[in-house]
Amino acid sequence: MNKRRRLKRERNKADKLWREKVKERFAGKCVVCGATQYVQCHHLLPRELAEWRVELENGILLCASHHKYSRLLSAHKNPVAFAVWMMDNRLEQWQWAAELVRIRLCGRSSSKNGLQG
Numbered sequence: 476m477n478k479r480r481r482l483k484r485e486r487n488k489a490d491k492l493w494r495e496k497v498k499e500r501f502a503g504k505c506v507v508c509g510a511t512q513y514v515q516c517h518h519l520l521p522r523e524l525a526e527w528r529v530e531l532e533n534g535i536l537l538c539a540s541h542h543k544y545s546r547l548l549s550a551h552k553n554p555v556a557f558a559v560w561m562m563d564n565r566l567e568q569w570q571w572a573a574e575l576v577r578i579r580l581c582g583r584s585s586s587k588n589g590l591q592g
């Protein structure tokens with residue numbers, strides 16, 4: 476097997492393990508509505524950011540509706556509403572992600588005016 480295929484296989488394995496751990500952390504339930512069917516793992520910080528791709532804190536369990544489809548509240552279709560929900564319900568996890576965004580986008584850690592500089 477060539478190196479590229481081997482790396483891809485290892486990444487798929489790590490992704491699968493990450494999904495299992497996220498499901499376990501949230502007891503198989505959508506954090507918003509408690510649904511247990513069609514649950515999906517959502518990355519708070521995009522999975523393309525390799526550093527946090529398989530970080531447990533970067534994952535949250537959502538039903539398909541709250542992950543991708545609801546116009547009222549879903550991570551992908553209404554990210555502002557999702558951000559508000561996270562701040563109201565899972566502040567610590569949200570702050571973890573927000574702090575990394577500040578460091579990445581502004582090169583500094585700060586909760587005040589973090590994205591203006």
Ligand SMILES: [Zn+2]
Pocket residue numbers: 505506507508509510537538539540541
């Ligand atoms: Zn849901």
